[in-house]
Amino acid sequence: MRILVVDDEPLAREIVIRHLAAEADVEVAGEAANGLEALEQIAALEPDAVFLDIEMPGLNGFEVVASLTKPPWIVFVTAFDEYAIQAFEAHAVDYLLKPVQAERVARCIARLRTFIGRDQTLPNEVLKQLMREVRPAGPRRIAVKQGNRIALVSPREIIHISAEEKQVYVQTARQRYSVDKTVTELEECLGGSGFFRINRGDLVNLEHVRELMPWFSGSWRVVMSNGTELDVSRDRARHLKRELQL
Amino acid sequence: MLKWLLRRSMTPNDILPTCLRSALAGALFGPVAGVFLHWVMGRPWAPILAEPLPWILRTVLAGLLYSLSFYIMSGMPWVFLRTWVRSLSFGLGRVIGITISASSGALFALVSIAITRLLWGVQLVPNEWITRLLALEAFAVVIIGLFMGTYHEMRIQAELRERKLAEAAARAQVYALQAQIAPHFFFNALNSISSLVSSDPAAAQQMIGRLAEIFRYTFTSGRAPMVTLEKELAFVREYLLLEKFRYRNRLRFTLDPAGEAAAQRLPALTLQPLVENAIRHGIARRMDGGEIRMEIKAAPESVRIEVWNQFDPGDGPPDLRTETIFRENHALANIRQRLQLSYGEQAAIALEQARVDWTLVTLTLPRHVEGADAHPGS
Structure with missing residues (x-):
C-alpha cells in the first residue's frame, strides 16, 4: 500500500511517517508540505491513500479533495474541527486526531487494507457529499493546470468557464487557463460559490454578470464583466432570472 | 385580564x-x-x-x-x-x-x-x-x-x-483562558511534542517547558490582571518560540525590547492574542510563511505598540469594517473592552492594511506606571 503524507508542519509529517513505518505492507510514497504540492504528488505518484492535514496554507485539505477528479482513499488529519469530525463520522470517512496515536494509525491502515486492491469503487461520491457539508460556501481556491504547472484561482476571480472543442477553459480578468476537467466536474467543485450553468458548455460567475438581454426565440444573452457575451439556453433562462431575482 | x-x-x-x-x-x-x-x-x-x-x-x-x-x-x-x-x-x-x-x-x-x-x-x-x-x-x-x-x-x-x-x-478572563488554550494551538503543540519525544527528547523537553510557561501565565492572569509591558513581551516571545517549533522558518519575527516603557502597565494577555491572530490569519495562510514585527514607541504621555504582520494577498483584501473587526467574542473586541475598563477613553486600538500584504494593529495606551502588584508568572 503506497501512502502520501501531507501536512505543512514537518514534525507532524514525521510522527505519521514513524507510525506508518510499523506496518510491513505500507510504503510512504512521498510527502507534501502544502495543498499544491499534494496535488502535484498525487498526480505524479498515484498513491493508494493520502493522509491529508486539513489546515494548510494555499489549498486546505478539503480544497485539495475538491480539486481532485478521482481522489484516492483519504484519511483526514486534524487538530480540532468539531464540525468536520461530525461529518466524517456521519459518512464513515477515516480521520486522525492530533496528537496522532500509533494504534489509531494502525486501525486506519487495517481499514484501508479491506478497501484497497479489492476492486472497490473509489470513494468519489462519499467525498463529494462530504465536501458539500463541510464547505457549504464552496472552496476558497481551486487548482487549475497551466501548462505543466498548477495555478490556484480564487472562485471570485473566475468570470466564466467554457468548453470549446473538447477543451475546457477557465477565464479570469487576466488569464485563461485550460483545465483537464469537464464543465460538470467544475460546477460540482464550485458548488456554493455563486456559479450558474447557462447552457451545456458555459458556467458563469453570477458576480460577474453585467447585463442580461433577450435574444432570439426565447433565449437570452449575458454580458460578462470582461465584455464576453454568452448564450443562455431557453430552459436555463428562467432559472437564471430567478437566481438574479429578476 | x-x-x-x-x-x-x-x-x-x-x-x-x-x-x-x-x-x-x-x-x-x-x-x-x-x-x-x-x-x-x-x-x-x-x-x-x-x-x-x-x-x-x-x-x-x-x-x-x-x-x-x-x-x-x-x-x-x-x-x-x-x-x-x-x-x-x-x-x-x-x-x-x-x-x-x-x-x-x-x-x-x-x-x-x-x-x-x-x-x-x-x-x-x-x-x-x-x-x-x-x-x-x-x-x-x-x-x-x-x-x-x-x-x-x-x-x-x-x-x-x-x-x-x-x-x-x-468574560474577558474566560475569553483569555479560552484564547490561550485555543484547541488548535494546544493539540498541534501536543502533536509536535509527541513527534519530538523519540527523535529529539531535549527539544521535546524544551517545548513542554514553554507550553507550561504559557499555561502558568494564563492561569495567574486572573489574579493579577495588570502586568508590566516587559512581562507581557516576555510571554509573547515564549509563545512565538513555541509556534516556531511548528512553523520553523515559515515564521519569522522581531520583537522590540520594551526599553523605556518596560514598567508600563497593561491588562495581561493584551498582546499575545494579537500575535496569535497574526499567525492564524496571516502567516499560517502564506505558503512560504511571513514576518511578524512588534514595535514599541514610548512617548512621555503615551506608549504606542504596533503589531505588523504579513498576510496572503491571494485571500483578497482584508475586511476592515469596524463591525467585522470588533465583532463579539473576538480577540480585538475583547482587548478593546478591557482597555476601556482599565483606561477609559484614553486608550485606543485600530487595525489597518499597510502596503500590499501587511496588516497593522496599533495599540495606544496612556502612560501608566504603578507600584508593585503581584505579576503573573512570578
Whole structure:
C-alpha cells in the first residue's frame, strides 16, 4: 500500500511517517508540505491513500479533495474541527486526531487494507457529499493546470468557464487557463460559490454578470464583466432570472 | 385580564406575601386613620356604626374600612403594575407611576366621600379645608412618587452598571483562558511534542517547558490582571518560540525590547492574542510563511505598540469594517473592552492594511506606571 503524507508542519509529517513505518505492507510514497504540492504528488505518484492535514496554507485539505477528479482513499488529519469530525463520522470517512496515536494509525491502515486492491469503487461520491457539508460556501481556491504547472484561482476571480472543442477553459480578468476537467466536474467543485450553468458548455460567475438581454426565440444573452457575451439556453433562462431575482 | 396582569406583574410566590404585607399595613394604618377621622368629624358614628358597639371598636372599624378602601383604590393598581412599570424607561415609568398614584388618589377621595356618607349619613361638602386636604394629598402623592421613582431608578442604574462591569471582566478572563488554550494551538503543540519525544527528547523537553510557561501565565492572569509591558513581551516571545517549533522558518519575527516603557502597565494577555491572530490569519495562510514585527514607541504621555504582520494577498483584501473587526467574542473586541475598563477613553486600538500584504494593529495606551502588584508568572 503506497501512502502520501501531507501536512505543512514537518514534525507532524514525521510522527505519521514513524507510525506508518510499523506496518510491513505500507510504503510512504512521498510527502507534501502544502495543498499544491499534494496535488502535484498525487498526480505524479498515484498513491493508494493520502493522509491529508486539513489546515494548510494555499489549498486546505478539503480544497485539495475538491480539486481532485478521482481522489484516492483519504484519511483526514486534524487538530480540532468539531464540525468536520461530525461529518466524517456521519459518512464513515477515516480521520486522525492530533496528537496522532500509533494504534489509531494502525486501525486506519487495517481499514484501508479491506478497501484497497479489492476492486472497490473509489470513494468519489462519499467525498463529494462530504465536501458539500463541510464547505457549504464552496472552496476558497481551486487548482487549475497551466501548462505543466498548477495555478490556484480564487472562485471570485473566475468570470466564466467554457468548453470549446473538447477543451475546457477557465477565464479570469487576466488569464485563461485550460483545465483537464469537464464543465460538470467544475460546477460540482464550485458548488456554493455563486456559479450558474447557462447552457451545456458555459458556467458563469453570477458576480460577474453585467447585463442580461433577450435574444432570439426565447433565449437570452449575458454580458460578462470582461465584455464576453454568452448564450443562455431557453430552459436555463428562467432559472437564471430567478437566481438574479429578476 | 386579572390573570394576565398577575402573570405580567409577579410570580405566584410573590402574591401571598404582597397581600399579607398590604393587610398588615392596613391593620396598622386603620386605627390611626379612624382616630384621625373621629377627631376631624367631631361627632359620634351614626347611624350604621351605632350602639351597642363600644366607641373604640367603632373607631377601629371605621378606620379599617377607610384603609381597606385606600389599599384597594391606590395600592392594588401599583401592586399589579409595578413590575411592568419598572421595566419601562425612566421617564415613561415615572409618568405612568404618577398617573396611577394620582388617579387612584382621586378615586380614593370619591370613595371616602361615599363611605363618609354611609357611616355618618352626612353629605360631605368639599368645603375649603377638605379641598386643601385633597390638594395636599395629591401634592404629597406626586412628590413621594417622584422621589421614590428617582431613588429606585438610581438604584437600578447603579446595580446595572456594576453588574455590567463584573460581567465584562468575567468574560474577558474566560475569553483569555479560552484564547490561550485555543484547541488548535494546544493539540498541534501536543502533536509536535509527541513527534519530538523519540527523535529529539531535549527539544521535546524544551517545548513542554514553554507550553507550561504559557499555561502558568494564563492561569495567574486572573489574579493579577495588570502586568508590566516587559512581562507581557516576555510571554509573547515564549509563545512565538513555541509556534516556531511548528512553523520553523515559515515564521519569522522581531520583537522590540520594551526599553523605556518596560514598567508600563497593561491588562495581561493584551498582546499575545494579537500575535496569535497574526499567525492564524496571516502567516499560517502564506505558503512560504511571513514576518511578524512588534514595535514599541514610548512617548512621555503615551506608549504606542504596533503589531505588523504579513498576510496572503491571494485571500483578497482584508475586511476592515469596524463591525467585522470588533465583532463579539473576538480577540480585538475583547482587548478593546478591557482597555476601556482599565483606561477609559484614553486608550485606543485600530487595525489597518499597510502596503500590499501587511496588516497593522496599533495599540495606544496612556502612560501608566504603578507600584508593585503581584505579576503573573512570578
